[in-house]
Amino acid sequence: MAILIFPTSINRRCSFSLPLRCSSLRLNAIATSSNAAIVWYKNDLRVDDHPGLIAAASKHTTLVPLYVFDHRILRRFDEEGLELLLFALKDLRSSLQDLGSNLMIRLGRSEYVIQELVKEVRAANIYTQEEVEYGSRLVIDIVKENLEDAFLEKDSAKISLWNIPFYDVKNMDDFPLSYDEFQRLNLRVHTPLSAPSLPGVVSDLAWGPLPTLDDLKDFMDESPYKLQDSWSLIQNTTAEYVLQKDRILMSGGATNSQSNVNSLASQIKKKRLKNSAFVTKRGIFVGGGTSNVLNALAAYLRYFEGTARDDWQELHDRLRKAETREGASFGLLFGIILQLGVVSRRRVYDEAIKYEKDRNGGFVSPFGYSTFTVASVADHVCSKEWYRLLASRSQLDSTNRYSISYWRWKGHLIQYAVMGSEGPAILLVHGFGAFLEHYRDNIIDIVEGGNRVWAITLLGFGRSEKPNVVYTELMWAEILRDFIIDAVGEPVHLVGNSFGGYFVSIVAGLWPALARSVVLLNSAGHYIPEYSSVPPSKERKTTGIAWLGARGISLYLRLSVRSLVKSCYPTNTYRADEGLLNEMVRASNDPGVLVVLESIFTFDPSIPLNYLLKGFKEKVLIIQGMKDPISDSKTKVNVVRKHFKEFVIKELDAGHCPHDEVPEEVNSIIREWVTNIESRQ
DSSP states (O other): OOOOOOOOOOOOOOOOSSSOOGGGSOSSOOSOOSSEEEEEESSOOOSTTOHHHHHHHHHOSEEEEEEEEOHHHHTTOOHHHHHHHHHHHHHHHHHHHHTTOOOEEEESOHHHHHHHHHHHHTEEEEEEEOOOSHHHHHHHHHHHHHHHHHSOGGGSOEEEEEOOOSBOOOOGGGOOSOHHHHHHTOOOBOOOOOOOOOOOOOTTSOOOOOOOHHHHHHHHHTOTTOOOHHHHHHHTSOHHHHHHTTSSOOBTTBOHHHHHHHHHHHHHTSOOOTTOSOOSSSOOSOOSOHHHHHHHHHHHHTGGGOOSOHHHHHHHHHHHHHOSSTTHHHHHHHHHHHHTTSSOHHHHHHHHHHHHHHHTTTOOOTTOOSSHHHHHHHHHHHHHHHHHHHHHHHHHTOOSSSOEEEEEETTEEEEEEEEOSSSOEEEEEOOTTOOGGGGTTTHHHHHTTTOEEEEEOOTTSTTSOOOSSOOOHHHHHHHHHHHIIIIIOSOEEEEEETHHHHHHHHHHHHOGGGEEEEEEESOSSOOOTTOOOOOOOOOOOOOHHHHHHHHHHHHHHHHHHHHHHHHTOSSOGGGSOHHHHHHHHHHTTSTTHHHHHHGGGTOOOOSOHHHHTTTTGGGEEEEEETTOSSSOHHHHHHHHHHHOTTSEEEEESOOSOHHHHSHHHHHHHHHHHHHHHHHHO
16 A cells, blocks of 8 residues: 555474583483573573573572574574574573573474473473563474473473563553553663572583584474575565666676675674674674673764774774665664673663663763763663554554464564465555555455465554664565565565565565465556666665655655555445554554655655566566555556556456445455466466
């Protein structure tokens, strides 16, 4: 919609060609107290400001901190992410040892590792961080079910979920969905907690060595979740690189993208500083342990003060290069390490506010922060916490029609819904300003036709995160690509409305192995006969015009959203109801919306749809509402009929959003289309 608002079977055997094995856990329980607990680490790799560790230490005389290298979790990491994880775990183990404890390391499926460890130490409780992302929630549920199956219910170890409250939220049921209302609550931010005293280490346990990066690569090669090589290559190839193959920009046998990679590699070969915050081979992101990250944070906050320290100078240089738009550098440099939980968000916020007070005589001004670095840090962690709370509340509010889940893409939470247990896979993609609920009356009906349906809310829209990044049509296409690979796991029939139609066309054009067919619902983009080239890429960055324009558009839309949306439903205006309109208005107040609106000025639909879909021939269906007030449907249909006879066209008496305005008609067309395509496969 172009309204510009704002099951795999369980294998119990764990066998690796590594020194770390599930079999290293002795099945005979050692003589430990029944008052024992396991602290299961996942994305909370620290001892500082760790409520779960504090609660466990206060209630139990025996404590076993545990990290499990589980394929289902590791598959989300690229090589640099795995390196950052290993550095973080090395520091965590050292920190626990300083407190008299240790960190147990295991490789395998979490449910079996934990089951055997519960037997060995006679654990009464397992403390682990509460999650909002579906994959992590699923692993926790499997662990819980496995324990209940393995033990009598009265003897089963209990899973105690903890979270680290950023704001003083008393009751999630009363949590406001509007960011404006939330800000008016003026909730205080909790003060971070110090590391607790821990009970002594259990010497008889086999704690296990930390694997090397090569060990982890070998382990992942044995993963039942490992992608086939062709899909792994697809996921690791950027959209821009694929497009460059059609451009005559070869230099010395390398494309520009390859040249950029070579240039990056040459920079990395430079001598690494002894105290560098960039610890991995590529050295792109801040990494290491808690003290290392806090030192880098101190350098980031003090950017304007200058420094004679080499490690701080290095951080300042990276900051300048990463500041692609105001405030973007913090999320880019620190985002992954914060996602690993090496430092807590409220510790980061506390450090930023302390520095701000130091600069301002002991108080924080109500008119804004004194430097962009303080603002970047505070805005990032507060925004992250808002979207975590919104995701938690949204899952509480899941409708009875279909459940709402969250998937994590590059550290950002993305909302989606899935329904259906068998049949062809279909992915529904909304347009600009909309969200998955724009397909509210399509999902169930299409599923009842014998299909499985996924609907996604793209990054920057609805209840998905709106991070401070540069949004482009290629980025959104890469999100869809990764969602198909990670969440769906097989080729899909792509269905897209408005801008979403252009995004799915890019996916089909650049990575055809992921698409079984394409359905365009009043798609953005053009059809240009005999088009045979791809325009050169252009740099996307914020300009003064985009900055000012986004704010003007935001104000205009808040005043005019209802009339604009209703104009897109000329046949059945009542379908633009309060539920749809209220969610559009709600989302338009979320933090980060203005950055998304700036993308209107950099969006580039210059590659025509017929060029992107040239390899699909008779696998493209165009469903066109002929009363579309946004584009000239009659001209578009005539061009397609005259020049692209291989595309199938269905004309409807509807506006820009036919799937929501006349859902019964569109659902029937899509079901029949998928059946016909599948019969030809």
